[in-house]
Amino acid sequence: MNKLQWKLGLILGLLILAVWLLYPTIDWYTKTQDERAKLESVRLRPKRILNLGLDLRGGTHMLLELDVAKLEKKEALTDAMARAIEIIRNRVDQYGVGEVPIARQGDRWISVDLPGISNAEEAENLIGKTALLEFRLTNDSPDAMKVLEKVDALGESPMDKSGKLLPEIAKVMPKGSILAKAAPGEDDRQRYYVLEATVPLTGAYLENARVETDAQFGYPNIGFTFNKEGGRIFERFTGANVNRNLAIVLDGVVHSAPVIKTRIGGGTGVIEGNFTMQEARSLAIVLRAGALPAPVKIIEKRVVGASLGEDSIKKGLGASLTGFLFVLVFLVIYYRAGGLIADTALLLNFVFLVAAMSYFGATLTLPGIAGFILSIAMTIDGNVLVLERMREELALSKPLAMIIPTAYDKAWSAILDGNVTVWIAAVFLFQFGSGPVKGFAVTLTIGLLIGVFTSVFVTRSVYDFWLTSNPKELSI
Numbered sequence: 136m137n138k139l140q141w142k143l144g145l146i147l148g149l150l151i152l153a154v155w156l157l158y159p160t161i162d163w164y165t166k167t168q169d170e171r172a173k174l175e176s177v178r179l180r181p182k183r184i185l186n187l188g189l190d191l192r193g194g195t196h197m198l199l200e201l202d203v204a205k206l207e208k209k210e211a212l213t214d215a216m217a218r219a220i221e222i223i224r225n226r227v228d229q230y231g232v233g234e235v236p237i238a239r240q241g242d243r244w245i246s247v248d249l250p251g252i253s254n255a256e257e258a259e260n261l262i263g264k265t266a267l268l269e270f271r272l273t274n275d276s277p278d279a280m281k282v283l284e285k286v287d288a289l290g291e292s293p294m295d296k297s298g299k300l301l302p303e304i305a306k307v308m309p310k311g312s313i314l315a316k317a318a319p320g321e322d323d324r325q326r327y328y329v330l331e332a333t334v335p336l337t338g339a340y341l342e343n344a345r346v347e348t349d350a351q352f353g354y355p356n357i358g359f360t361f362n363k364e365g366g367r368i369f370e371r372f373t374g375a376n377v378n379r380n381l382a383i384v385l386d387g388v389v390h391s392a393p394v395i396k397t398r399i400g401g402g403t404g405v406i407e408g409n410f411t412m413q414e415a416r417s418l419a420i421v422l423r424a425g426a427l428p429a430p431v432k433i434i435e436k437r438v439v440g441a442s443l444g445e446d447s448i449k450k451g452l453g454a455s456l457t458g459f460l461f462v463l464v465f466l467v468i469y470y471r472a473g474g475l476i477a478d479t480a481l482l483l484n485f486v487f488l489v490a491a492m493s494y495f496g497a498t499l500t501l502p503g504i505a506g507f508i509l510s511i512a513m514t515i516d517g518n519v520l521v522l523e524r525m526r527e528e529l530a531l532s533k534p535l536a537m538i539i540p541t542a543y544d545k546a547w548s549a550i551l552d553g554n555v556t557v558w559i560a561a562v563f564l565f566q567f568g569s570g571p572v573k574g575f576a577v578t579l580t581i582g583l584l585i586g587v588f589t590s591v592f593v594t595r596s597v598y599d600f601w602l603t604s605n606p607k608e609l610s611i
Contacts (some may be wrong), residue, residue, distance in 0.1 A: 366402025510582020
């Protein structure tokens with residue numbers, strides 16, 4: 136009796152824990168779409184909730200290609216890809232989007248799903264920026280001024296399609312200098328700077344980047360802070376170049392070139408420009424996350440509408456609920472009291488599985504729902520095996536106290552064999568699959584483990600409890 140009380144107490148405790156884990160998910164999805172969007176914009180989305188994938192929530196899918204030709208020779212491709220994926224994940228996490236599938240595909244491709252972001256331009260700005268921040272001195276020599284005059288007189292881009300300077304511009308460019316374009320200003324005129332080729336400081340020394348507001352005009356800027364080493368380099372560098380212009384260059388574009396009026400200590404600075412608040416926020420995110428090891432090109436982009444996601448949810452839930460209810464009713468009609476106990480196990484299986492996925496912050500996709508349904512089917516299979524074994528023993532007129540343990544002993548090998556076989560298939564799908572296939576495998580694996588627990592441990596505990604109160608009666 137003490138052993139039975141311990142089992143029932145464990146099941147009740149797990150049920151209470153599952154409900155507690157499910158509460159954040161239920162609370163989140165009972166909010167309106169506008170309420171959720173506001174909370175996500177200030178990064179208040181709960182972490183331990185069940186996230187909806189791209190096919191259910193809508194959003195943007197992108198396939199990125201790392202430009203391996205621009206990698207430093209000392210950095211291996213495998214390491215560069217791992218670093219690129221980590222940086223992209225950091226950017227997405229800081230943006231406020233929940234756990235999203237980001238995976239390597241092939242040698243140099245990265246697949247990224249961004250649920251909830253249907254603005255393709257916004258997604259590109261977030262993911263595609265190399266975020267290489269450089270600090271360079273401007274070249275203000277007479278030769279440099281002649282170059283800028285020649286560029287203005289040209290009236291078109293001073294670079295050819297491959298990005299190289301036109302011969303007439305390259306001929307007069309001062310040695311040890313480069314030509315860089317400025318960020319768009321209030322007018323349509325494209326401006327350029329002649330910069331020193333030496334880069335004394337880069338964004339690798341950044342400790343933080345944040346959106347600030349200009350005190351005089353209220354324009355959004357990006358304030359940045361260097362780490363201790365970067366702060367010392369910045370202080371020495373600015374002290375040695377007072378009254379010169381320091382260009383702040385991001386991904387090869389000059390955003391501002393203020394005059395160094397005095398030695399700047401404290402390791403802080405501001406990037407000024409013609410930013411909107413959203414642009415400033417995205418720029419601060421990519422600076423905080425760090426620079427990609429090489430530029431990435433977006434070679435595939437697909438936007439899934441939110442309405443398509445809602446339609447998928449409605450149809451998927453409708454089909455799943457209809458099938459689930461049909462199975463529950465059939466089990467009760469065909470197996471009577473045994474079917475009712477099996478139904479209890481199925482409902483607990485459903486609650487435990489969703490709670491586990493919520494705790495791990497898993498992303499649910501349509502293939503994930505398929506894995507969810509298959510795992511429940513395996514649970515039903517286990518219950519049916521036990522119930523059929525009970526009927527066989529009942530036909531032999533054995534007492535109920537012998538029927539229950541004998542049925543479980545005989546059914547266990549078949550239950551274990553079926554689940555292990557499916558689990559092996561799920562392992563291979565996870566190992567060699569990608570994206571949705573992995574989601575299917577993960578959901579199926581968790582569901583199989585919980586299914587064995589509910590179809591064997593939970594139902595056996597219920598039958599043992601039945602024996603203590605009705606030792607001679609059981610309709611199967």
